[in-house]
Structures are given as C-alpha cells and as structure tokens.
Amino acid sequence: MTITETLAPAQTRGLVEITEVHKSFGALHVLRGVSLTVEPGAVTAILGPSGSGKSTLLRTINHLEKVDSGYVAIDGSLVGYKKRGNSLHELREKDILKQRTEIGMVFQNFNLFGHLTALENVVEAPVVAQGKTKAQARRRGLELLERVGLKDKAHAYPRQLSGGQQQRVAIARALALDPKILLFDEPTSALDPELVNEVLDVIRELATSGTTLIIVTHEMGFARDVADTVVFMDQGQIVESGTPAELFANPHEARTKAFFSKII
Ligand code: ADP
Ligand code: MG
Secondary structure: OEOOOOOOOOOOOOOEEEEEEEEEEOOEEEEEEEEEEEOOOOEEEEEOOOOOOHHHHHHHHOOOOOOOEEEEEEOOEEOOEEEEOOEEEEOOHHHHHHHHOOEEEEOOOOOOOOOOOHHHHHHHHHHHHHOOOHHHHHHHHHHHHHHOOOHHHOOOOHHHOOHHHHHHHHHHHHHOOOOOEEEEEOOOOOOOHHHHHHHHHHHHHHHHOOOOEEEEOOOHHHHHHHOOEEEEEEOOEEEEEEOHHHHHHOOOOHHHHHHHHHHO
16 A cells, blocks of 8 residues: 555544554665554553654654655544545645644653743744734643643743753643644653653643543553553554553563563
8 A cells, every 4th residue: 555545534533543554764664564543532652662663653643754655644634645636645844834733742852942931932833833822822821831830930941940840841832732632752761760750640631631642651650550552562563452451461462571571
C-alpha cells in the first residue's frame, strides 16, 4: 500500500487511526507496518527499547515525519495529505501548520523558548497560529499555568525554573491550542528522579479529565496505573498491545517478556 494508493478512509474508527505505516531513513527501515487505533479520551502508553521507532511513530502523527506508505488520520482527516479526486496531494505548509495545531506535543527536553517567560511561552502559539488576542491568550495562559500548578511562576524565565517546572510549562503550552490529542515523548526522561512525580501528576490529571493522550514512557508504574492501552514496540513493529493488566501480567510474545524482565 503506497501513500498514493491509500485513499482516505471514508470513516475512521478512532480519533487517531494509524494504518500500515512504513518509514525508512535511507536503508534503515524504522517503521515496519505499524497500525494503531486510539479512541477519543483514551490513554495509550507506548513502551519499547531504545531505537525501536517510538519517537518516529509519534512524529508521523503530526507530520514531522512523512510516512513512506500507509496513512495516519486524526478525527477522520488524513495527516499531511488531502484527497482530490482519486489521488492524494501533500498539504501546503500553511495547512500542515494549521493541522498541527490540533496535535499537542511535549518533548523530553521541554523545548521552551528561553528568551520568553513561562506565560509568554504559553501565549505565543494561540496568538500567532490561532489569531487569538493577547488578552484572551493571557487569560487562558494563566488558567493553564494554574492547572499545572505554576501560576506564581508566570513571569519566570525557563532558566529560573527546575526541569519539572519547565516541563509543566511545556504541557500548559501544548494545551493552549486546545488540541484534540496530546503526544508525550518520554516527558520525564530528562528529569532528576525527585522531579518526575510532579510532571506525572499533571499528566495523570489530564488523563482522568478525558484528554486523549499518547505517551512514550519508561515509567512502567505510571503506564500500569494510567493507560487504557499499553503498546509494546520493538524493531519498528507493534509486537503486542493490550490493557495494562493483560500485558504486564501475561505478555504473550518472547520479546515483550524479555523487555519486561529487564525493566521491571
Ligand atoms: P526510539 O524513540 O524508540 O528510541 P526512534 O524512533 O528515535 O526510536 O529511532 C528509530 C531508529 O531510527 C533509530 O535507529 C534511529 O537512529 C533512527 N532515526 C531516527 N530519526 C532519524 C533520522 N532523522 N535520520 C536517520 N535515522 C533516524
Ligand atoms: Mg525516542
């Protein structure tokens, strides 16, 4: 199935529908036929060894990586492409950016703008990408900083904040566009151990309030508590997936068992 043969599904089942996605970097075949459905409001945790393609998979969801074949759809719309007649055309940059506003992403290293305060970081995208007024965006930005427990740090610069606080600002920033889904790529991997929980608590609150989340993590306890579905990836494929209870207690595949025996 090449991308041009793949016509957008008339009706998709999930909020996110990833179908038979392949992606190579040169000779390296990084995603080898990945399919995944994420229902609205669901929390999906992706686990797997380093190099298995987890980040690349997340990046295909907002078209930071283009798939070689297969497709990704969000809420029934193809990511990065538009169907015209019987063929697919890549969206223009402007439309890709617009589509990306529906998908929030939080990275391992926070990626805040260092020259902007916490509040300015949160306000930037709604003003620039959604045409909100500064006053509207500031009001909402303060609410979001309060939600992540950082209202009192609104005027601090990233360098004045701990890693955990910076990551919470990054989460508020991702929420500011009211995305349909939030993607987290190892959001606590760069943090000192004592700062991990304050970030996980914020993500947990989002999960219980019905936000659709996909989270790549090595925090097994968190995945077990919070995820509706746990997906184990290895070598560019989804080896198996299930509820945390199924997957942690009773993994079927040898590769999954081997991974859990090392990490838990
Ligand atoms: P994970 O997040 O599971 O550790 P990644 O998706 O980051 O895995 O990477 C999967 C494989 O793809 C790795 O071998 C990595 O080196 C390679 N890779 C990722 N991005 C690129 C890129 N832009 N160019 C070349 N190789 C890449
Ligand atoms: Mg990664």
